[in-house]
Amino acid sequence: MQFFIEVLLGGLLSGVMYSFVALGFVLIYKASGVFNFAQGAMVFAAALTFVGFQEMGLPFPAALLAAFAVMVVLGIVTERVVLRPLVNQPPITLFMATIGLTYVIEGLAQGVWGANVRGLELGIEDVPVQWLMDSTGIGVSTFDLFGAGVAALLVTLLALFFQYTRIGRALRAVADDHQAALSIGIPLQTIWRIVWAVAGFVALVAGLIWGARNGVSFSLTFTALKALPVLILGGFTSIPGAIVGGLIIGSTEKLAEVYLGEYVGGGIDSWFPYVMALAFLLVRPEGLFGEKHIDRV
Amino acid sequence: MSGRKIGDVILDLQNISLRFGGVKALTDISFNVREHEVRAIIGPNGAGKSSMLNVINGVYHPQEGRIVFHGEERRKMEPHKAAKQGIARTFQNIALFKGMSVLDNIMTGRITKMHASFLEQAIHFGRARREELEHRHKVEEVIDFLEIQHIRKTPVGRLPYGLQKRVELARALAAEPTMLLLDEPMAGMNVEEKQDMCRFILDVNDQFGTTIVLIEHDMGVVMDISDRVVVLDYGKKIGDGTPDEVRNNPEVISAYLGVAH
Amino acid sequence: MLYREAGQFKTSYAADQQIFPIRQDRIGILIILAIAFFAVPMLFSEYWLKAILIPFLIFSLAALGLNILTGYAGQLSLGSAAFMAVGAFASYNFMLRVDGMPILLAFIGGGLAAAAVGIAFGLPSLRIKGFYLAVATLAAQFFIVWLLTKVGWFSNYSSSGVITAQDMEILGYRFVTPEAKYLLVLAIVVVLALLAKNMVRSSVGRAWMAVRDMDVAAEVIGIRIMHTKLLAFAVSSFYCGVAGALYAFAYIGTVEPEGFSLDLSFKILFMIIIGGVGSISGAFLGAAFIVLLPIALDVIVQQWLAGVLPPSVSSNLQLIVFGGLIIFFLIVEPHGLARLWQIGKEKLRLWPFPH
Numbered sequence: 001m002q003f004f005i006e007v008l009l010g011g012l013l014s015g016v017m018y019s020f021v022a023l024g025f026v027l028i029y030k031a032s033g034v035f036n037f038a039q040g041a042m043v044f045a046a047a048l049t050f051v052g053f054q055e056m057g058l059p060f061p062a063a064l065l066a067a068f069a070v071m072v073v074l075g076i077v078t079e080r081v082v083l084r085p086l087v088n089q090p091p092i093t094l095f096m097a098t099i100g101l102t103y104v105i106e107g108l109a110q111g112v113w114g115a116n117v118r119g120l121e122l123g124i125e126d127v128p129v130q131w132l133m134d135s136t137g138i139g140v141s142t143f144d145l146f147g148a149g150v151a152a153l154l155v156t157l158l159a160l161f162f163q164y165t166r167i168g169r170a171l172r173a174v175a176d177d178h179q180a181a182l183s184i185g186i187p188l189q190t191i192w193r194i195v196w197a198v199a200g201f202v203a204l205v206a207g208l209i210w211g212a213r214n215g216v217s218f219s220l221t222f223t224a225l226k227a228l229p230v231l232i233l234g235g236f237t238s239i240p241g242a243i244v245g246g247l248i249i250g251s252t253e254k255l256a257e258v259y260l261g262e263y264v265g266g267g268i269d270s271w272f273p274y275v276m277a278l279a280f281l282l283v284r285p286e287g288l289f290g291e292k293h294i295d296r297v
Numbered sequence: 298m299s300g301r302k303i304g305d306v307i308l309d310l311q312n313i314s315l316r317f318g319g320v321k322a323l324t325d326i327s328f329n330v331r332e333h334e335v336r337a338i339i340g341p342n343g344a345g346k347s348s349m350l351n352v353i354n355g356v357y358h359p360q361e362g363r364i365v366f367h368g369e370e371r372r373k374m375e376p377h378k379a380a381k382q383g384i385a386r387t388f389q390n391i392a393l394f395k396g397m398s399v400l401d402n403i404m405t406g407r408i409t410k411m412h413a414s415f416l417e418q419a420i421h422f423g424r425a426r427r428e429e430l431e432h433r434h435k436v437e438e439v440i441d442f443l444e445i446q447h448i449r450k451t452p453v454g455r456l457p458y459g460l461q462k463r464v465e466l467a468r469a470l471a472a473e474p475t476m477l478l479l480d481e482p483m484a485g486m487n488v489e490e491k492q493d494m495c496r497f498i499l500d501v502n503d504q505f506g507t508t509i510v511l512i513e514h515d516m517g518v519v520m521d522i523s524d525r526v527v528v529l530d531y532g533k534k535i536g537d538g539t540p541d542e543v544r545n546n547p548e549v550i551s552a553y554l555g556v557a558h
Numbered sequence: 559m560l561y562r563e564a565g566q567f568k569t570s571y572a573a574d575q576q577i578f579p580i581r582q583d584r585i586g587i588l589i590i591l592a593i594a595f596f597a598v599p600m601l602f603s604e605y606w607l608k609a610i611l612i613p614f615l616i617f618s619l620a621a622l623g624l625n626i627l628t629g630y631a632g633q634l635s636l637g638s639a640a641f642m643a644v645g646a647f648a649s650y651n652f653m654l655r656v657d658g659m660p661i662l663l664a665f666i667g668g669g670l671a672a673a674a675v676g677i678a679f680g681l682p683s684l685r686i687k688g689f690y691l692a693v694a695t696l697a698a699q700f701f702i703v704w705l706l707t708k709v710g711w712f713s714n715y716s717s718s719g720v721i722t723a724q725d726m727e728i729l730g731y732r733f734v735t736p737e738a739k740y741l742l743v744l745a746i747v748v749v750l751a752l753l754a755k756n757m758v759r760s761s762v763g764r765a766w767m768a769v770r771d772m773d774v775a776a777e778v779i780g781i782r783i784m785h786t787k788l789l790a791f792a793v794s795s796f797y798c799g800v801a802g803a804l805y806a807f808a809y810i811g812t813v814e815p816e817g818f819s820l821d822l823s824f825k826i827l828f829m830i831i832i833g834g835v836g837s838i839s840g841a842f843l844g845a846a847f848i849v850l851l852p853i854a855l856d857v858i859v860q861q862w863l864a865g866v867l868p869p870s871v872s873s874n875l876q877l878i879v880f881g882g883l884i885i886f887f888l889i890v891e892p893h894g895l896a897r898l899w900q901i902g903k904e905k906l907r908l909w910p911f912p913h
């Protein structure tokens with residue numbers, strides 16, 4: 001039982017990581033209707049850029065700021081070069097464009113910073129929390145708890161941003177109705193740039209935590225892809241959905257690997273989230289939080 | 298009207314209710330359609346007219362009610378079965394296949410009548426080849442009937458609105474339907490195009506005996522071409538009868554003048 | 559004046575419904591086929607046949623398969639490579655386990671196995687569309703590769719699932735030289751391409767496009783959506799499966815499941831985006847482009863940028879150029895090279911009198 005709880009908690013905490021990436025997807029999808037396949041590549045690029053700046057001798061806060069600046073520039077350039085010319089194209093075209101963007105970002109990031117695997121040090125140790133270990137005998141990593149804390153903080157910040165700033169409110173309006181948003185007086189393009197910058201920030205935070213956990217390498221992009229099944233569970237437009245979906249995927253994936261994996265040869269976490277999302281889709285195509293929708297004709 | 302004889306009831310809708318979440322699109326609606334007649338559905342915006350057509354050929358499934366078509370009673374229709382049983386339609390917002398030519402769009406209308414398997418089609422031999430030719434002939438008849446020979450090979454996306462509407466009608470007619478559902482076939486057309494469209498609809502009804510159910514906002518047109526009219530308002534039926542009866546129905550008048558809601 | 563339709567009046571619908579209605583196109587295709595079958599094997603070096611032309615043909619076939627599903631039937635798939643893997647491993651097992659199995663039959667068997675798997679993973683398309691479906695096809699991609707790696711039976715219990723394709727032999731003739739392999743692949747690809755062309759210009763093709771363009775209207779016309787979509791998945795996967803079998807038997811020889819990665823799936827997707835979504839010739843143009851591009855890039859980097867750029871840049875340059883081109887084509891010419899080719903032909907039709 002203790003072991004079960006440990007696995008479950010570990011899964012939940014790694015699920016938080018998926019939620020991070022899914023969050024970036026949701027932000028962009030809500031504001032621009034673009035399904036941004038490149039979000040995973042952005043996580044990788046952000047982490048690599050941060051490490052790269054640190055290697056150049058920048059102290060932590062400066063490297064963080066510089067990496068953030070790079071992500072903002074990336075967002076602005078993407079809006080100008082990719083999104084604006086494709087406005088009003090079918091969503092699937094935009095989706096394919098973001099697959100192209102994925103390649104560009106990965107190529108650029110590796111071209112500039114090199115392709116070798118790096119470590120990323122945040123100064124938090126990956127050891128079990130002592131008092132929890134002592135009192136219950138359950139091992140939970142300090143680092144994972146820290147990651148969950150950061151996630152909670154980030155979601156709170158985003159919620160405040162959406163609730164209390166003019167731009168945040170405009171973003172929410174855009175999600176509901178593009179025309180209405182225009183009447184607020186903020187150009188759609190500005191909104192898109194901001195939302196890509198915010199998504200870039202989320203990617204940076206995700207990249208830092210993930211990079212510190214598993215190292216910064218190309219495989220990060222595959223892990224980040226698991227945000228896709230998370231989105232299927234949680235729906236493309238729901239922030240709580242992204243969080244809950246991430247937790248579900250993270251925990252079931254770990255439980256499945258531990259309890260089923262040994263019977264089938266292991267490594268099932270490469271596909272388990274996808275198959276689970278698929279099974280889920282068949283039962284509830286509208287997602288956990290989505291509403292049933294009938295095409296109007 | 299012309300000399301065609303209106304027959305028995307072939308479609309009977311009984312106590313149809315349809316909801317979308319909290320929105321009641323249709324509430325307890327009953328009416329029938331007779332063979333060979335032109336039946337109009339009218340009503341203000343959002344009255345539920347399109348929803349009604351969608352119920353008839355199974356695009357929407359009502360929560361309550363029954364549909365009797367050719368004596369067969371059922372809870373709901375299914376679109377492709379409705380097509381097989383001779384119901385064809387056009388849509389309020391043109392629903393052509395944008396990536397295909399006019400000819401290919403109309404050819405799709407005959408799909409229920411083509412039987413060659415995909416393997417036969419892949420080798421394009423025997424039955425598949427014969428069918429393509431036979432049905433091309435049929436389609437060319439429809440093209441002649443609607444006078445759209447000159448745009449045969451044009452991608453539909455490049456056509457002006459009025460012609461697109463006509464191609465959509467052609468696609469429906471290619472199926473040789475016994476019942477044709479038309480959702481605002483003349484919306485957005487100029488007077489001349491409307492006259493053409495009216496003529497086509499009446500010709501279809503006259504020459505092929507096709508039963509027609511149509512939604513139209515232009516009262517002049519409705520009164521001119523229909524045999525009977527159903528009036529919907531806020532998802533409820535408020536009138537049913539000949540154009541004259543409906544025109545003099547006080548409830549209908551008030552709905553149209555926007556009084557007393 | 560070289561390329562003119564004028565004067566070629568169709569006197570019957572049969573003439574208008576030929577596979578290539580314009581005479582110059584018919585002649586053009588025959589010339590291309592003659593060159594491909596007779597001139598190419600004589601003129602090109604072994605390296606070109608082995609490293610460029612054979613993979614070009616195989617990828618064209620895979621792209622053709624994906625184009626049937628995505629370009630014609632409108633169902634985006636990110637799992638083409640997995641269906642190729644099924645084809646490769648199934649053909650291998652047919653050869654391995656059935657005594658005296660003819661190789662062509664093994665390829666067909668590989669295609670059919672892929673088709674069956676394609677139908678299974680196409681089932682979700684009945685309830686979901688667009689991105690949701692794209693993500694669902696990722697399930698196929700990861701699951702199939704994992705399964706082929708983990709279940710030893712598929713690779714006859716070799717380590718990490720590597721298989722070595724058997725020799726190809728037809729009526730006692732063994733296809734070992736690059737010329738022979740090239741001709742075999744060419745023949746298969748030409749036949750399958752013609753079948754595909756016939757399908758897309760018949761009622762199945764129209765049903766696929768109808769479902770792609772507007773599924774509600776398609777259903778109202780009497781098209782059975784489920785049947786149509788699953789058929790697209792089956793036919794598409796069959797093509798990918800045969801391509802995968804050829805990839806193993808005529809190109810690489812020794813393959814592992816990991817070789818059919820997500821990256822390969824994306825490459826095939828890129829081929830149809832660049833070549834032309836919803837076009838048979840587009841599959842060939844796109845495959846040629848994607849096969850030749852890295853080679854061209856390598857040449858450029860080595861010839862002109864050798865001193866300037868560090869060696870690691872070359873592969874990343876490839877990523878950037880690939881991605882950039884995808885975005886470029888989607889923006890500038892969403893119908894790809896095939897459309898450019900068509901526009902070129904139309905210009906030629908008017909030439910030398912532009913009006």
Ligand SMILES: Nc1ncnc2c1ncn2[C@@H]1O[C@H](COP(=O)(O)OP(=O)(O)OP(=O)(O)O)[C@@H](O)[C@H]1O
Pocket residue numbers: 294295296297317320321322340341342343344345346347348349389
């Ligand atoms: N697919 C759907 N999902 C949700 N609500 C719908 C759907 N289709 C119709 N409705 C709602 O049902 C009601 C009736 O709509 P319907 O389109 O049938 O009206 P209508 O009489 O055709 O109007 P119009 O003259 O504007 O075409 C409206 O309130 C509409 O918003």
Ligand SMILES: [Mg+2]
Pocket residue numbers: 346347348389
């Ligand atoms: Mg309507």
